[in-house]
Amino acid sequence: MEEQGVEFDLDKKVNKYFLGRTVRKDLTKSMKQGFNVPVYVLEYLLGMYCATDDKDTIELGIERVKSILSDNYVRPDEAEKIKSKIRELGQYSVIDKITVKLNEKKDIYEAEFSNLGLNGVPISPHYVKEYDKLLQGGIWCILKMDYYFDEEAKNMSPFSISNLKPIQMPNMDIEEIFEGRKGLSKKEWIDLLIRSTGMEPTQLEENVKWHILLRLVPLVENNYNMCELGPRGTGKSHIYKELSPNSILVSGGQSTVANLFYNMSTRKVGLVGMWDTVAFDEVAGIRFKDKDGIQIMKDYMASGSFARGKEEKNASASMVFVGNINQSVDTLIKTSHLFAPFPEEMSSDSAFFDRIHFYLPGWEIPKMRPELLTDKYGFISDYISEFFREMRKRTFTDTLDKYFKLGNNLNQRDVIAVKKTVSGLIKLIYPNGEFNKEDIEEILKYALVGRRRVKEQLKKIGGMEFYDVNFSYIDRETMQEEYVSVPEQGGGKLIPEGLGKPGHIYTVGHSNNGMIGVYKIENQVVSGCGKFEKSGVGSDREAKESLDTAFRYFTANSKGVSASISIKTKDYLMHISDLQGIGLTAELAVAQFIGLCSASLERAVQESLIVLGNMNYGGTLMKVAEFANCIQVCVDAGAKKVLIPAGSITDFQTVPAELLIKIQPIFYSDPIDAVFKALGVN
Known part of the structure; x- marks a missing residue:
């Protein structure tokens, strides 16, 4: 969307509408390597001294910022040295994070210094009135510190603050954003937001831009649950760690209910009450020491509240789950599901995943390369994070x-x-x-x-x-x-189109853990003396028994299929593949019997066919459990025709009509009838 067909330099427009609120992002990157200060502090200083496109002025500004940081930034390991400097010189400027509390017993405001380690330092009320964030978690400031020790007032701190200037956004005028937004087109505004995260929008596909924006939604929307799984190195956790001082990245995954939600002994709300966004890095490692941890998380994700003891607490923090997918997406779609990287106690719980509002496809975002990082202007991190926090109120x-x-x-x-x-x-x-x-x-x-x-x-x-x-x-x-459709769905079906090889057959059955899976059986007939050899079965006794049942039935009843089948002069080789990796099934006898006949007759089964049903030693057919779910699995696997035991006709009323129209049901009355129907013999 161009602005009336004229191409404007976005950097100039940004500096026109948001002067002092933006910074060149490549400066941040180079400076960050030299000074271990929060990005939002660094960018605030760069925004003050380098908000120009004049090269000489930028270089002077960088030197000024370096000078300020090297002279005044308090490193925790140098706290005593700085305190000594203040005492010896009488006055000294420092950069530190200041938190203020009201001491009601003395009726004064007192400041606590994060790196300097001082507390109980008196601070003038006018600073507190002007910069109310001092009372709300604290802000980074440049301070002129004085030192005066009074024998008469030993309970008072000898340190005092003679001048304070915030180097974070002390307050936020949201109208400034609204007005500035009017001056930019939609495309320009989106590009500015993406540059504010450190990425270069001109190097990104349109859908990737939307994904980057979606990563920001948990910062602006209360109680928003989002999941992003994808390859390593795509910047999944960067935004929650670096961009905003209002979000926290929980690394390692191990957590407790007390830490995350509510500590019963201290009676304090945990991370969800202190931060706008709680992001879990590496979802595969999420573990709760408490048995009820995942249940409490589920309740919180659904309602924004949780019960601990006699109390019910509310919080507005969004939940973000990021992690790595190590296989290709096509493989995961075919063999499992896209939540597979989550730990087992979560990945089997559909109710947990039902509370996730958006699944961001991390595999569509490119891996970080130098050309994807911007050297253009973006919002100062502290400014954009205050904009995000303000928008949470709307x-x-x-x-x-x-x-x-x-x-x-x-x-x-x-x-x-x-x-x-x-x-x-x-x-x-x-x-x-x-x-x-x-x-x-x-x-x-x-x-x-x-x-x-x-x-x-x-x-x-x-x-x-x-x-x-x-x-x-x-x-x-x-x-x-x-x-709407999902791009990755529908491709790479388990059952390919076209005619398969003789002896190859697909079936659907219940695994030992109750999940319904898709299995491929491959049979081959070679010269021999009537032996039956199985591979791919491992130590699964029930699967072996079902396959042996099929072979016994085959040796006893093959002449009912065709007189040309000669068992004693052939060996039968069979391999089974568990296509979804969920464990083998014991419901294999009918499918294997069809596979043996197909291989012996050198005739392939019908295209896109899958078999349902099982039988016992005598060939009696068994009822298909969870019939509607089995039909759904058949459709998802790509089957067009489903071979169904006649006894399941009554179960058709449990299958939704939109599912039934996707398959052609073929009914069989006994195992030999199943062979004829599978081979397309009338």
Whole structure:
């Protein structure tokens, strides 16, 4: 979106509308390597002295910042040296983080120094009135410190503050953002936000820009639950660690309910009450020492509250889960689900994942390379984080209702998730509330895809309960319904199209842990003396027994299929593949019997066919358990035709119509009938 067809230099416009609020991000990167101060402190100083595009002025500004930091920044290991300097010189300037408390017994305000280690230092009330953040967690400041020891007032600190100047944003005028936003086009504003995170938007695909913005939503939206899994080195945790002083990155994963939610002994709320966003790095390592930890987390993610003891507490912190996917996405889609990297106690719990509002596809974001890092102007970290915090007080959750209705496949949790994502992205892109219907539609489509990605995985984990994944929205004006799809779904089916080899057959069955899996059986017939050799079975006794049942039935009944089958002059080699890695099934006898006949006759089974059902030694067919879920697994695997025992006809009423239209059911009355139907013999 160009501004009236004229290309403006964005850096000049940014410095025009946000003078002193922006910094050249490459300066931050080079300075950060030399001084171990928070990024937001460094950028505030750079914003003061280097907010220009004049090269000479920038160089002078950098020298000034270096000088200020080297002379005045208090390193914790040099605290005693600095205190001595203040005493010996009588007055000295320092840079430190100051927190102020009211001492009601003395009726004075007292400051505590983070690195200098001083506390109880009196501070003038006018500083507290002017910079109220001193009372709310503290701010970094440049201070002139005086020293005077009075024998008469031994209980008073000899240190005092004669001058204080914040080097963080002491307060935030949100109107400044609203006004400045009017001067930039949508594209320019998005580019400015992305540069503020340190990345260069001109090097990014359009969908990647949206993903970077989505990473910011937990910082502007209360109680927003987001998950991002992807390859290493894509900057998943950078924003929560470096960009905002209002978010915390929990590394290592080990945590306690007391630390995260509420400490019963100290009666203090944990991290969710102290931070705007709590991000968990490396989800695979998340562990709670308390048995009820995950349950409390689930309650909090659903309602923003949690019960401990007799009390119920509320908090507004958003939850972010970031982690690595070590396999390709195609492999995960085929063999498992996209939540697989989570620890086992979470990955088997569909209710936990149902509370995630958006699944950000980290595999679509490129790995960090030098050209992806910006050398242009972006907001000072402290300024943008205060903008984010201010926007948490506002909401746009009902905005989409003005233009659109959500389709009937979205349940209440889906609706909440989509509305929260829409609200968060509006706060970021249109903070002044100036947008049109097309703007909201663009955001809505993106929000629906992120929630549908969650639902697609829930369908794999939880079965029919989460079947409704055909997300759509309806235009209130035209009543036209539009559907959204998830890019990675639908590709790479387990059952390929086209005719397979003779002796190859697919089946669906229940594994030992109750999950429904897809299995491929490959049979080969060679010259021999009637031996049956199995591979891929390992030590699974029940699977072996089911395969042996099929071979015994085959030796006794092969002539009922074809007189040309000669068992005593052949050996039968079989290999089974557990395509989803969930463990073998004992429901293999019918499929293996068909596979043996197919290999013996050198005739392939029908295209895209899968077998349901099992039998005992005598060939009696057994009922298919969880019939509707089995049909769903068949469809997800790519089957077009499903061979079904006739006894399951009554179970068809449990299968949704939209699932049934995707398959051609073929019924068989006994194992030999199953062979003829599978081979397409009338």
